[in-house]
Amino acid sequence: MATNFFENQDRARKKTGLLVFFFGAAVIAILATLYAFAVFVVGFQGQDPSTGAMRWNLDWWSPELLSQVVLFTLLIVGGGSLYKIAQLRGGGSAVAEGLGGRLLHANTVDPNERKLLNVVEEMAIASGTATPPVYLLDGEAGINAFAAGFTPNDAAIGVTRGCAEGLTRDELQGVIAHEFSHILSGDMRLNLRLIGVIHGILIIGILGYWLLRSAAWSGAGHRRGGRDNSGAVLLAVGFGLMVIGFLGTFFGNLIKASVSRQREFFADASAVQFTRNPDGIAGALKKIGGLAAGSRIEHPSAPEASHMFFGRALPSLFSTHPPLEERIRRLDPSFDQQLAESAAEPAAAGAVSGFAAGSLGAAVDQIGEATPAHVDQAARLISSLPAAITEAAHETWGARAVIYALLFASEQSVRRNQFDWLERYADDGVLEESERLFPMVSRLTATQRLTLIDLVIPALRELSLPQYHAFKDNVGALIAADRKIDVFEWTLQRILLQHLAPAFEPVRPSRVRFRSLERVAPACAVVLSTLAWAGARTRTAAETAFAHGAHELELSDLRLLEPEQSGLDDLDGALVVLDGLAPLRKRDLLHACAVAVGADHEIADREAELVRATADSLGCPMPPLLAGQSLV
């Protein structure tokens, strides 16, 4: 398979190692140059008054000077990087706003914006992630796009005005699929770190520029003072730092190019695989080639973010992107017969996997990728929802009503309590809207319900902070109305919080803490037990399901927990721990989940929901089961 989510994540992490190596090399090179430079500055004794010749007293080995230079550099580079990284904690939205992006509202009436949002929505449902917020870069006439964020949960997509207006739907779909490949492959996280690191390296040059300017200022004031060296030294230091800054830029570009170029080919190939349409993305690339503005980004923050973009944002010696012609050639066989094979291969592979997908296990294999079959199905799923529901889901006011309606109980008495609560605590008219939607919502299938949750996220992200808290409280109250939490309620709350929290609360991006499953065996037991009990009518059935899963994990002394020890709140706790697993181990775990669920050859709605929420909580977007996909 051309794409594998987990291997990519793993590779992205290894690339991080490479990044650290380059960064270290850059810092050492900067240190050495700075040190040599400092030796000259300190060694300069002034001019000989009689001959006018420079007098030097160069001391090449001075531990004191060296330690000062090291301290200085680390302070500046480290400080600059850390500051930028802290600033990027806001995730994809922070980056998009930093580049001048304007958030598109889900209920926009502008036809181009609508088209763009629809394409993003389909791609999101097809790949099993919640719809990311989309930002339009109004000021950019070139054709370009980017995806930014730490995880699929806080990802944002940015698109230039030229891209939204100049491309056909197919071409736009190709570009968006390319960006989704970045979201799904873990590239984005690396990209964000890269911004931070490069900022740190570039800051030395910026500092030099400041010094130069202030030296020019003070120089003007001191001119009458005669033989005052301090102005000249400041000038020299500023100039030197600027030169070293160019060195930093050089390394910055080298790092960006080394990490970025190969992945662009890869994302192009994935885009073809997602859409089965090489013409779309190739058409977009050709349009870039034919446009005067090309893919250029004018925003002043572009230099530190150029590696995130779809096309080359800035001209530079070490390009962040492969040449346009070569990217087109790899996609469009008629462009060059010789390279036809490499482009045709991933496309064909995608088509095969889309139709051969035969089980939930296969769905796990498809985590992090979407096949054309998924994209088609996503479009069908979205259009299968009643228009009144999609319309409500696309605006902040109605989106809450949709969620409330999803949570209404089927028993009249419980529902009356829920209505009372909303009557008292929800805004005017929301209860009526929820009641209006309820009959439609209650007829939806499990797959449609999950799709609906993914659809409402962008609108809900636009709540204000007090509104978000009120909404969260109401959701909690509706769930608690019957004094028990069922699987759908848990899944809904889990997915909602997972995707909304990054927009409203400070959330730490997860990091790898466990490399082997042995160390988290108790948590694995909780997950498998919950799944086993969810699908089993008898104790034996639960034991069989659990044994299948445990066998898959190759953990021999795993025991089925009693239902009391493997409730949904236990699952909550276990998922927090398991989020710290390495990507490839997460795959093993989700595989085991699929096997456990499939052990009895039937998959109940709640089992599918549990697996979906589990995958989602682990940051692994799982595409919806394909229609007609036999369950085992």
Add this chain to the structure above:
Amino acid sequence: MITGLVLLGIVLALVAFVVGIYNKLVTYSNRYKNAFAQIEVQLKRRHDLIPNLVETAKGYMAHERETLDAVISARNQASAGLERAAGDPTNADAVKGLGNAEGALSGAVGRLFAVMEAYPDLKANQNMMQLSEELTSTENKVSFARQAFNDAVTAYNIYRQSFPTVALAGMFGHPSDATLLEFDSEAIAEAPKVSF
């Protein structure tokens, strides 16, 4: 030299701190401008509905010309006010003007509904029922979006007025508080209550 480095460290920390303030101001102001876009969508929808409403009412209440004209002129003023405020949500006058115009519009629509009580045929008109239902729900959406906007404005203002931001905000292009969008109280009391 060591003291020099320490000084440099302090200067750098200060710079980072100040840049942080600048960025945060930008984020907060982006947020409330974004929130205004939501109000714009809903108000536009409201302004689009009202001519239809008047058109439908006309056939039944020819004698209430004045009330109907008042609604249309209030609607046109509100529409102009919206355009002005949407062009620049940081402009206090424009936002206040929009608030007043919307208040007046709600008042005029409220009076229209009051007069309508005397025309049972009109109240039973299918089209009219649909329109007023839609108007009520748009009204709810407007008030919700307005609440979100005002929350974002309040957050911005609080941050802007806090120390030490307040000392720098003017220099960074944030010289004054953003304005809350209030539809004046006379209008809220008379918000169109539709009882069918």
